[in-house]
Amino acid sequence: MATMHSSYTSQSFRVIHPLHDQPEAKCESAGLDPIEMTRAVRLSLVALRVYLLGMAAMLLYHVVDLAGILHHTH
Structure with missing residues (x-):
């Protein structure tokens, strides 16, 4: 039967709260050039913008509808 030996040594770490x-x-970004976006990144950001504008438009429509400003004919 094989015998297992552990070489584990206990370590202790001191935790410092970020406020203390x-x-x-701080890094200086004055000399850095803007990062070039790839076509895929640009397309996904445009899609996200369109999605967020659509959601905002639907929310505005719902609020206006709840306020009774829109007069639906049923």
């Missing part, structure tokens, strides 16, 4: 930690130095 020292602030990090």
Whole structure:
């Protein structure tokens, strides 16, 4: 029967809350160029924009309908 030996050594870590930690130095972005978007990324962002505008339009329509401003003929 094989014997297993563990080489595990206990480690302890000190946890520091972010409010009590020292602030990090901020990176400067003045010399950086804008990132070029690929065609797929640009298309997905346009699709997301169209979706969000559609959802906003449906919400506006629903609110106006609930307010009774639209007069439906049933």
